């Protein structure tokens with residue numbers, strides 16, 4: 001039995017950042033990470049970084065395909081899918097190695113590669129990569145084990161074979177006809193990416209609207225531009241059964257009162273993610289989970305068991321890397337810096353990395369109305385932004401919601417080129433609690449996409 005001051009189980013964004021910070025304060029700290037291939041966590045290895053690397057390839061393919069419109073003639077361009085995957089692997093590997101280097105410097109042998117599970121409230125059994133078992137204990141434990149793809153219980157699905165967000169990025173050949181189950185973040189990013197690589201793509205969604213948390217006008221604007229590009233949608237659809245037919249996969253689908261059959265070469269399942277709590281044996285520690293298996297925490301990320309915290313996706317927070325990082329900041333503030341931070345009052349931006357991007361922050365129009373605000377709403381077509389014209393990136397719709405009483409911005413959804421960058425400017429104004437007029441009247445560089453905020457808020 002080895003004793004530590006602190007143990008972190010799972011090396012996601014929060015855990016891998018917290019470990020060196022604890023060591024720096026003189027705490028004897030161990031970080032338990034399941035696999036050498038996952039050093040740095042989900043984001044780096046199988047999520048944000050590889051997807052955005054492949055999105056970059058897809059966007060280059062699109063620019064080349066449309067280069068004529070810019071007066072550039074490109075002859076006989078072809079997509080080398082194997083090279084796209086190779087480039088992705090190189091980016092991932094370089095980031096994983098950098099993370100391994102940093103963790104080794106901070107932790108040395110206390111970076112333990114193996115799967116951890118509770119055997120008592122303060123005791124973890126680690127099944128190491130070398131096939132050994134180690135028992136380690138600590139005063140304080142931090143759980144940061146993340147999520148994995150949710151696989152719905154559709155008859156025949158397992159036998160028919162399907163792809164997840166992980167295996168689709170390791171394919172050796174481009175799918176000829178990709179069916180995608182799920183019209184959320186993962187489904188839409190892969191839909192456009194694979195369409196731009198050259199696959200035929202059909203997205204199957206269970207609701208009437210894609211991106212169910214967005215306002216209908218924004219969701220429809222996204223769907224319309226993807227449809228215009230060539231991606232097909234089948235919404236309001238329930239998959240009843242899956243079958244394999246030779247090289248093809250067949251889906252039996254209920255749409256309204258009709259049953260239809262769809263056939264494709266591959267099926268990507270992207271219907272959400274489940275917490276990686278099942279292997280943790282949380283019962284041995286008495287740590288409470290909710291009905292979906294996420295660890296229940298208070299706004300200081302404390303579980304029901306004193307001395308055990310849960311950070312990142314596993315605690316049921318919005319599933320973004322920057323939220324996990326902020327969970328680390330909360331722990332650091334409260335346990336290291338003598339501060340008093342919690343999860344309330346943290347605006348959480350997000351960006352769907354399609355082209356054009358959809359960035360969102362704060363309340364939607366629907367949410368603001370439900371919460372009883374008196375609001376003013378401004379909308380702007382992206383084609384009104386001079387920078388969008390120069391770039392030939394005129395697709396999109398920008399929308400902002402302002403509290404009539406205070407003039408404060410309640411939320412914004414920006415569907416436009418570089419929206420993921422532009423939203424940060426809106427966020428700073430919101431966080432500083434400045435009125436929307438700062439963005440309406442601020443002198444912003446011409447011609448930039450951010451300048452579009454002058455135009456958007458002028459319509460308020």
Ligand SMILES: Cc1cc2nc3c(=O)[nH]c(=O)nc-3n(C[C@H](O)[C@H](O)[C@H](O)COP(=O)(O)OP(=O)(O)OC[C@H]3O[C@@H](n4cnc5c(N)ncnc54)[C@H](O)[C@@H]3O)c2cc1C
Pocket residue numbers: 009010011012013014015032033034035038039040041042043044046047048049051052114115116117144145146147165186276279280311312313314318319320321322324353
């Ligand atoms: C395809 C995809 C694309 C995404 N794109 C974005 C994006 O662009 N931007 C964004 O902000 N978010 C994105 N996300 C979400 C983001 O990846 C997650 O929110 C984030 O990685 C969660 O980090 P985490 O700190 O909770 O833990 P993770 O990074 O999930 O880390 C958990 C770690 O724990 C390890 N582990 C699990 N169980 C055990 C155990 N028992 N013992 C030891 N180790 C264990 C795992 O191996 C893993 O390394 C994407 C997700 C997916 C799936």
Ligand SMILES: NC(=O)c1ccc[n+]([C@@H]2O[C@H](COP(=O)([O-])OP(=O)(O)OC[C@H]3O[C@@H](n4cnc5c(N)ncnc54)[C@H](O)[C@@H]3O)[C@@H](O)[C@H]2O)c1
Pocket residue numbers: 152181182183184185186187189204205206207210211212237238239270271272273318319320350351352353
């Ligand atoms: N750019 C980013 O920041 C980014 C990218 C990818 C993933 N993520 C994170 O990862 C999370 C998981 O992504 P996701 O796309 O799997 O989940 P999601 O929650 O974004 O979307 C899942 C979609 O699947 C639908 N669905 C559920 N069950 C279904 C079924 N049986 N048949 C058909 N449709 C079904 C839901 O209605 C929903 O629209 C996201 O919520 C997000 O937090 C972020």
